[in-house]
Amino acid sequence: EIVMTQSPATLPVSPGERATLSCRASQSIRDSLAWYQQRPGRAPRLLIYGASTGATGVPARFSGSGSGTEFTLTISSLQSEDFAIYHCQQYYSWPLTFGGGTKVEIK
């Protein structure tokens, strides 16, 4: 099973600032990585797949990068609705696995 590790666990950011979230895989997953946003009490929402491709309707301020074992989600200018938990997921091999999540909170 591929283990996904996200850092930091909590990221305090001021509105309008840039946020950078990291995700590391225990072995190479090429670009088989997705990012999801989860607001409190809601289901996850797909933001990025293929490590860097934006899902339908996702604002341009969200971008993903990386390949192999190191990945990054960047939110260029945080809006109020962006304060949430972000999960990475690998789909390179079964079972699919998620990282522990990064909570982006208001600084």
Place this chain on the structure above:
Amino acid sequence: QVQLQESGPGLVKPSQTLSLTCTVSGGSISSGDYYWSWIRQPPGKGLEWIGYIFYTGSTYYNPSLKSRATISVDTSRNQFSLKLSSVTAADTAVFFCARANSSHDASDIWGQGTLVTVSS
């Protein structure tokens, strides 16, 4: 617009079987472009993928569940279902059904989730 909706009991007794159904609306579950997953999230914790089913009935399960999970599909009702046997308090979670796109395997549509509590 495709939507998914979970349904089932919110309370299950220890050692019993948890049963949930996901109803797909606005699209066909028989599309070969997608497969259908169950994912759970214990309160305050991360996401755990349970397994998936394709409309043909082929399945794959997370080995961590030690063969307790069974996923089935009813194409006539546009539904797929999850059964989890021998539940314990550790199985208490919000259960989500989701659609994964066969071209990239990410889950692009999710149900709202349903909380299932295991307690006597």
